[in-house]
Amino acid sequence: MTVTLYNNSSAYNTLYKSLDKVKEVSAEIKGTCSVDNPTILIDYTGPSFNYFYISEWERYYRVTNRQAGPGQTVAITGQSDPVQSFASGIANLDVMIVRAESEALRSPELADNMIPLESDMQIDKIIGDNVIGSGNGMIVIGVI
């Protein structure tokens, strides 16, 4: 099978990870394994990598273990990364977004108890018009 080796600089919980391709190599399955946690054997020397893609399985994997074998053989164990493997499907999901980083998705008029509020208050003041004029005022005399 063909395996593409990458260096992944993104966090696991990232959709569309930043992957730098290292090399494309041939690999064999070591024994029997699950699709979720395969161990593959590759002949490899070169830059390090932490991520790989198995095209036959259409899945991306995080490298969880790496063992050197005879010669240039390396046994690589991976953990499936469904967030990357099914990125397009996830992107098309209709979801109820509870919290979001983007201002575009923010609902600022909803009370957000995660925003820290100081108990101290700040007072802003608007000085309006003068209602009581200066001077001594007026005298009104009533007579009959």
Added chain:
Amino acid sequence: MAIATDIEVNWNGTVDITNKIGLSKPFTELASDVWADDSAFITAYNNPAAKFTKVSEGYPTCPVKSNDCPWYLTGGIGYSNINHNSDSIYLRSAIICIPDDFVYNTWNGNQGGRIRDNINNFRIVTSMSTEKNGVDVSLTVQDGTVVGAQYVLKETLTGTTSNGGITIGAGTYVLMIVDIYTVEGNYYLNIPYSLPGFVYDTNNGDGVMGMWAYDSSVNKMFSLSPQIFPSDDGRISITGGAVYNVNTWNRHELPPVDGDENLIFAASYIPWNWYLSLSGNVHYHLLAVSRFGLKFKYSNDTYKPIIAQGVVTGYTTDMTVPSDIDNWTDISGHNISPSPPVPPVPGDDEDNTDPVSTTGAPFGTGLAHYYVTTVDSAVLGQISEALGSWDIDSTKKDLYRNLISCKILKPPAGIPSTPSVFEIYGVKPQYNGADITIPAVNGNPDISFGPYTISRKFSDFRDYAPYTRAEIFLPYCGWCALPSHVVGRSVSVSYFTDVIAGTVKAVVFCEANPVAEAAGVMAYDIPFAAQNVGAKIQAANTGMLAYGKAALQLSAGIGQAVATKGKQGLGSIVNGAFGVAAGYNQLSMAANENYTEISGKAGDGCALAGIDTIIIKIVRPKYGAYTTPPYVPDGFAHTVGFLSMKEAKVSAASGLILCDNVDTSGIGKATDAERAEIKRVLETGLYVNNPPK
């Protein structure tokens, strides 16, 4: 000048926009790689002339898209065709695409940055003309893509040039139509509640310096020309409008063609505390279209266009003047006007914008007559002397008995009066052999103050109760709590007075709605005869025991006044009354049951002392620790996120999202375990790289 304000958009038409606004492809095909390459952008920026050609009419023509032409999309952006030699200015159009995730890079220090990434998220079409015609722009959208546009020429506008720019004289208007299109999934309506306008600069070369729009609902500014703001101000700027002879650092002049000057403005951005000027999207509308008739901003004044039935009849600085601009709606029915009507007040109905009728206090003299003069007027002495020297024995009339009231007051407005001759009990007592002239009161003075705009601070829930509260101090009446919905709106105060009783009532309006009412006393009585004095003292002693000190002051003053009754009696009483002012004011305040709230002694003696101005106090959560919007700790948005509660596709997000009860059934090939993991990640926090990297 007639300018249609309604721009029809044919969402299903197929008008070809090639060579009209410099575009030959749908936006969506351009978005992914335009301006994605820094070096190409800089190359183009430094040599924009190489990237453009111009047709004879002055329309910019965009070259064929290629990798070395990152300005491809900017055929309409900031491309101003100005012919200052023939008193004309054309800004035929500009299409501006603005990202929604605000990935801006500063570039070469103060040269600003430019917009890049995901630029298909905004589309603004501007069109302007001063000499030829006003221009309306219509776009044609198919399946969420702008595929066509056309102009509709309107009424002739005029303008003159001066020093290379245009001078907008009195009575000359330039209307710019700005359309903001939003398309489902990709585009957002950005500034639905904005106050768009121009800055017209008289100091730097007579030019329209730019176009701006302020979204008061989110307290954010957006502009279309950088020169509006000082470079250290740094509000976002997106390309120039009709600008000439303005020394901007990101202006580029193209070689003149046919005598026309051609300018290109780069988009720019310098971080500033209104940094999310184009963000917000708090009024997200699908498939929404907005239209703005922009107005000029002459120096420090902002003008709102007064539009009725599609006709601009004038401009005003009073934002409360009704205009069709108040009632523009998008195609989904949302009001997107720059000055939308007040949202319904709880308990009120949809007619809440109807004016509330008010009435003043009745004024009837009946048997009595009322005269008014200033406290220090000599006429008081004349009356006093005339009454004091009156011959009671021969006339059998004691005129003093016909004095029924004497008040000192400081009304909030002048007391309506007419010149007259002093008359009492059918007698016109004379002073030095002549009638005594004194104005006769013929009405109550009523007056309104304001409006006062109570600005929002946070542009979110913190602007309202229970987080923010507003109070108003009404001279004569004390402090009143205001409902929280006044924040972000304007309030005004109407004072209704009763001169005869010396009382006042203040009604606070939030735009069209009365929101508070309070009453007070604006006068106090001056005792002028023994029986009156006795009555006052009795009232003070029986009803105001708590104010014994005040009563004592009063008694002392009255005693002085009574002792001097005689030839100089009334004048002395008046003078003596000043000595009792404090006492009576306290009595008046205590006796007034209509005070809604009195805080401390702030309202004491309001007739002669204390705070004499309206004060609006807004008490907000302290925000000093966070100096820039949205007033949250650094990293809050990225690590915690803002409350959203919106349904959307994951692809619509950028950055962190946390979702609720995700249904992953749409992911066909995933195993149950993988779906469970995807669901877990979405519900605990997923960072979306958008656009995909």
